[in-house]
Amino acid sequence: MILYIHIPFCTSKCGYCTFNSYAKEDHLKLEYMKALQKDIIDSLKQNTETIDSIFFGGGTPNSIESKFYGNIFEAIWKYSKISKDCEITTEANPELITQQWCRDMQSFGVNRMSVGVQSFFDDKLLFLQREHNYEDIHKCIDLIYQSNIKNISIDLIYDTPQDNKNRIFEEIRNASKLPINHISAYSLSIEKDSKLAQIYEKNPQTNSFFEEIREALSEYGFHIYEVSNYSRGYKVKHNLAYWRGEEYIGCGAGAVGRKGYIRYYSQRNIEKYIKNTSKKDIEHLSKNDLDNEAIFLGLRSEVGVSLDILKDKQEKIKILIEEKKCHLIEENYNKQKIQKLVANDFFIADEIALWLM
Structure with missing residues (x-):
């Protein structure tokens, strides 16, 4: 069994993002974390399986101060059976990483971080409406590694108007210099509810560089094991569990879970979720x-x-x-x-x- 925990807060909404995340709801953070703790306890009490992977996604998990995660992890450890080699991942944005946050999360049990790098080129980051820059990336990865979290992954986006073959290889060359063992590389998709969709009806880059991204990653030692995921010595347990069709628990606003032939969806709206964490929309599967x-x-x-x-x-x-x-x-x-x-x-x-x- 795997556990997904959703943190829906961000400092700003990226141009391509259609995830269930909010940039102007900081006043709800404290109440949300209390509600999330209740959701986790209720969900874990109903589970009898060993938890092999825990994933904090978003949103931006490191937009929440580390002290607010203490009760969350206390609930996880108290109400579930955790495997000895459980993979515990949190996503993070480079510009918000601090040494204290990393050390606290590591003390709670986090042993893997996935960083939303997206690009090493500042013009591309500007197009994607990200808030960090090239220097933030290196500082962030250093802080994570110094905090004794050795399993580090980064996300990259390709097929933007700024991309060409040379820049694709330069992106991967820059990535290869970091102490990371995993990369997730995604082709840019202009979704109808994203901020970029207000500017473009479809991706302005008409040429896909999927062959170049695959070639570059292979050249620098990252081996493909899923269409968007590349390993340099580490394959993500959480991802593999989804691809194998295993059951999963979902906690948090908009989180999704599946038990047997039932898939359930938590309320997406933060305030509604806080008021009633137990309300789930049910989908019956065949x-x-x-x-x-x-x-x-x-x-x-x-x-x-x-x-x-x-x-x-x-x-x-x-x-x-x-x-x-x-x-x-x-x-x-x-x-x-x-x-x-x-x-x-x-x-x-x-x-x-x-x-x-």
Whole structure:
């Protein structure tokens, strides 16, 4: 079982962002953290599974002072069984990182940080409407590393108007110099509710650099294991759990969880969430729903798709293997051998999934 905890506060809304985050609700922070603690306790009391990963996402988790996380972690440790090697991640923005925040979070149990770098070029950061600059990135990573948090990941965005092949390679060269072991690289998407959508109807960059980003990351030692995720010695447990179709607990405003064939959604509005953390919108799922998700998520990553799900697709599987679009692997699970179909190129995984379905 994995646990996701949502922190919906930001100092400003980035141009591309459509996540459930708010830039002018600081007056609600204290009450929100109290409500979040209650939500976590209620959720964990209903869970009997061991927690293998905890992820604080946002929003911007480090826009909340570290002292307000004390009761949150106290509740987590008290009301759940945590695995010895539990991965505990928090997202963070470079301009808000302090040594005290990092040290406090490490003392609570955080052993991994994911930093929203997005770019090493100031003109690109300005386009994305980020608040940090090149110098903030290096200062931030140094503070995290000095706080004895050695698993550090950064996010990067590509396919902006400022990108070209040379700059893509320069981005990755800069990233490779940092003491990080993971990169998540995302193609820019102009979503209709984002601030950039007020300026552009679609991405002004007409050329995608997905091949260049993959080539550059490989050249500098980062190996792809999902369409947007690259490892330099560390693969994220939390991500892998989602791609494997495992169940998950979601706490916080707008957080999503799944237990069996039920997916639940917390209230997105912060004030409504504070008033009633137990109110959840329920979505009833079918086996077909979960199988379709397993196909899409599995093919986008090294996880692959169990052939048990693809029983009636034997002819199509044969074609995919013959055309070298996919290959088969064999894994041991609960003392049984399971065969899986894995895409040879994660960037065409969605097309393969649609064809299979």
